[in-house]
Amino acid sequence: MLVLAIDTATPAITAGVVELTADAALTRAVRVTEDARQHAELLMPGVLAACEEAGVKLAELGAVVTGVGPGPFTGLRVGMVTAAALGDALGVPVHGVGTLDAIAADTAGGEPLVVVTDARRREVYWAAYDAAGTRVDGPHVEAPARLVEKLPGLGVSVAAGPSATATGLPVRSTAGPSPAGLVAVAAAALRAGTAPAPLEPLYLRRPDAVPPGRAKTVSAL
Amino acid sequence: MIVLGIETSCDETGVGIVRAEGGETTLLANEVASSVDEHARFGGVVPEVASRAHLQAMVPAVHRALATAGVTGRDVDAVAVTSGPGLTGALLVGVAAAKAYASAWDVPLYGVNHLSAHVAVDVLQHGPLPPCLALLVSGGHSSLLDVPDLAGPVTPLGATIDDAAGEAFDKVARLLGLPFPGGPHIDRVARDGDPAAVAFPRGLTGPRDAAFDFSFSGLKTAVARHVEALGRAGTPVPVADVAASFQEAVVDVLTAKAVRAARERGMETLLLGGGVAANSRLRALAQERCDAAGIVLRVPRPGLCTDNGAMVAALGAHLAVAGTPASPLDLPADSQMPVTEVLVTAR
Numbered sequence A: 001m002l003v004l005a006i007d008t009a010t011p012a013i014t015a016g017v018v019e020l021t022a023d024a025a026l027t028r029a030v031r032v033t034e035d036a037r038q039h040a041e042l043l044m045p046g047v048l049a050a051c052e053e054a055g056v057k058l059a060e061l062g063a064v065v066t067g068v069g070p071g072p073f074t075g076l077r078v079g080m081v082t083a084a085a086l087g088d089a090l091g092v093p094v095h096g097v098g099t100l101d102a103i104a105a106d107t108a109g110g111e112p113l114v115v116v117t118d119a120r121r122r123e124v125y126w127a128a129y130d131a132a133g134t135r136v137d138g139p140h141v142e143a144p145a146r147l148v149e150k151l152p153g154l155g156v157s158v159a160a161g162p163s164a165t166a167t168g169l170p171v172r173s174t175a176g177p178s179p180a181g182l183v184a185v186a187a188a189a190l191r192a193g194t195a196p197a198p199l200e201p202l203y204l205r206r207p208d209a210v211p212p213g214r215a216k217t218v219s220a221l
Numbered sequence B: 001m002i003v004l005g006i007e008t009s010c011d012e013t014g015v016g017i018v019r020a021e022g023g024e025t026t027l028l029a030n031e032v033a034s035s036v037d038e039h040a041r042f043g044g045v046v047p048e049v050a051s052r053a054h055l056q057a058m059v060p061a062v063h064r065a066l067a068t069a070g071v072t073g074r075d076v077d078a079v080a081v082t083s084g085p086g087l088t089g090a091l092l093v094g095v096a097a098a099k100a101y102a103s104a105w106d107v108p109l110y111g112v113n114h115l116s117a118h119v120a121v122d123v124l125q126h127g128p129l130p131p132c133l134a135l136l137v138s139g140g141h142s143s144l145l146d147v148p149d150l151a152g153p154v155t156p157l158g159a160t161i162d163d164a165a166g167e168a169f170d171k172v173a174r175l176l177g178l179p180f181p182g183g184p185h186i187d188r189v190a191r192d193g194d195p196a197a198v199a200f201p202r203g204l205t206g207p208r209d210a211a212f213d214f215s216f217s218g219l220k221t222a223v224a225r226h227v228e229a230l231g232r233a234g235t236p237v238p239v240a241d242v243a244a245s246f247q248e249a250v251v252d253v254l255t256a257k258a259v260r261a262a263r264e265r266g267m268e269t270l271l272l273g274g275g276v277a278a279n280s281r282l283r284a285l286a287q288e289r290c291d292a293a294g295i296v297l298r299v300p301r302p303g304l305c306t307d308n309g310a311m312v313a314a315l316g317a318h319l320a321v322a323g324t325p326a327s328p329l330d331l332p333a334d335s336q337m338p339v340t341e342v343l344v345t346a347r
């Protein structure tokens, strides 16, 4: 099965085509652009470029996998709505996978791991994984100092992800999720033909908005 | 030719489908999912709340529109989308979705200007549009535009220098204890009020003021002072009279400037658009003044005046039929898209 993988939850705008067979996953093409402010401009051209390099037409795709964050909201939504619309138009399932889980899948090295990405506003998104790659804590959004305090209790020995250096642990990789990592998280469901759950973004924060009182004075306007 | 239009510049997720054939453009579907209820308690549109709602509503709205139109994705010949102006995060959801649909269906994509789309929508109700003067008034914009041709450049004659007209309605509604969005509530309450009860100021109508710009901030402050003074005196606020007087001040200035602009530019047609064009007093006074000036007034029905996808599809269809080259696939969401730019073209 040919799977299109998309992620826009980190500064990397990632698109790739992965061929998933019964016992293997072969990356056919990858397009990664680093530009946190141009997700909408660059993602779809990246998708088409990856498909062209792989010699695959959109209509030949069997499924779409998209990172659902956590990540900065505006960029995150670009990837998710692109995946949802492509899946809808092509009539193929769209599987949402945790972006941090995909980075963990990329890093899998048999060691307990913490994955850390930039949440802006001086905070990070993080999740912890055991040596088998299973998520054991998170995802959370917190100040890096709070995460560092928790590290001993998490029992992790290495870090990965674009903000991994904030932990002070040995860093395995600072890359965003790869198409292979994204597809790996959904591989079991894709192979089994399990219908995906509805796409739900992992925002982890509420919108900034405060209900106003009734304006009674000139200054309240 | 069948064109699907996507609009997400503010708090409405709009998907419209039109058919352009033999010089006529027909509305097939106009699905709007609004997040207005989620904004009500904040007294105004919260961009992040709107953007979250767009992501949830986008694909279902496309489904409903296709079903209503009785067509499938394979029947769609072009996709149009609002590229700007509007809220960046909100625009991005529609722009990304439009790119995906256009790519998957392998059809051209038109990234269009939201204001031009407000003008274009009228062809769906009243047929081909002659050169016109357009007054667009909503919670996000208040503009006077010279529109010689839908597919060509638009000349902006004036705009608000502070609050949009719809914003003034929202803020005054809050002062009067009326719910958000304020426009429909003020319209309703004002019907029982005296528009001459309070002589509120008409902004930017002095001889030295910009002839076609608007200002509603001073008016809003005047209403607040009036309400405050009544409060200090322990007098109950005559809500209907204040609402009617405020509304009269707004529509008096809007219609006077629009008719004057139409005359100065030699335009025989005035078009009203935007959410505030649903205001009954604005429609009535515009009709009265256009009749007196010998100008034809065109106002789309309220469902086409508020933000929707059909207006985007209508403009996209007009551009496609005119043979205009499509937008590039890296087209941006441009929150500040100038009104002189009808379509995003290759850079």
Ligand SMILES: [Zn+2]
Pocket (backbone or CB within 6 Å): B114, B118, B138, B140, B274, B275, B306, B307
């Ligand atoms: Zn509008």
